[in-house]
Each structure stands twice: as C-alpha cells, then as structure tokens.
Amino acid sequence: MDDESIQVQCYAGARGAETPRAVVQGGRHRAVARVIERWIEEARDPRGGRRQWFRVEFEDGEAAAIYLDLALDMWFLSRRGATSSEAAQIPSTT
Numbered sequence: 903m904d905d906e907s908i909q910v911q912c913y914a915g916a917r918g919a920e921t922p923r924a925v926v927q928g929g930r931h932r933a934v935a936r937v938i939e940r941w942i943e944e945a946r947d948p949r950g951g952r953r954q955w956f957r958v959e960f961e962d963g964e965a966a967a968i969y970l971d972l973a974l975d976m977w978f979l980s981r982r983g984a985t986s987s988e989a990a991q992i993p994s995t996t
Contacts, residue, residue, distance in 0.1 A: 905978040910968065922956050922968065927979065935961045943969075955980075 909926040925932045938957040951973030959965045967980040 905969075905980050905982075908968065908977050908979045910970070910977040922958055925958070925960075925966070925968065925979070933961045934958045935963075938965065 906927070910922050911924040911926070913921040913923055915921075921937060922934050924934055936959050938959055940954070940956050943953045943955055951971060954970040954972060955967065956969065957965065957967050968977060969980060970977050
C-alpha cells in the first residue's frame with residue numbers, strides 16, 4: 903500500500919518548516935497536540951533523498967507517522983510506519 907500525500911501546516915522557525923501543527927487529509931483538518939518523536943531517515947533507493955519523520959498525536963488522542971520527503975518537498979502519511987498502538991492512517995470521525 904502506498905503512502906498518502908497530505909498537506910501539513912508547520913511552525914516555521916529559522917530553518918523553515920520545522921514542526922507539524924496540523925494535518926489536512928481529504929479536506930479534513932486535524933490539529934497536532936504534540937510531536938511524540940522525530941528522526942531523519944536516509945533514502946533506501948538509488949534515487950537518493952532523505953525523509954524527515956514525525957510521530958504525532960492529534961488533539962483527539964489518535965496518533966500517526968508522517969514524513970516530509972525532502973527531495974520532493976512533499977508530506978506523506980505513512981501506511982506502514984506507525985506502531986500497533988498508533989494509527990497508521992487518520993481515522994474518520996463520521
């Protein structure tokens with residue numbers, strides 16, 4: 903299953919977009935309550951690139967793993983990066 907492209911609103915510090923504050927997926931806005939952890943991952947394929955990962959918790963308590971693909975300058979929701987106690991996708995409230 904491919905990761906899903908999302909929009910992320912960030913706190914912009916001295917180094918640009920630094921900390922996710924909200925995620926927009928399919929028109930749905932979800933505020934980030936806290937960043938649980940963050941890390942940088944080097945590319946695993948020959949095309950290169952790096953990913954800046956964030957495991958975030960939303961205001962409703964759900965969690966997800968998201969990343970910024972630095973080569974593409976695009977954000978993605980990971981379908982495989984969350985642990986079993988955390989959501990791999992943003993759940994629907996409807």
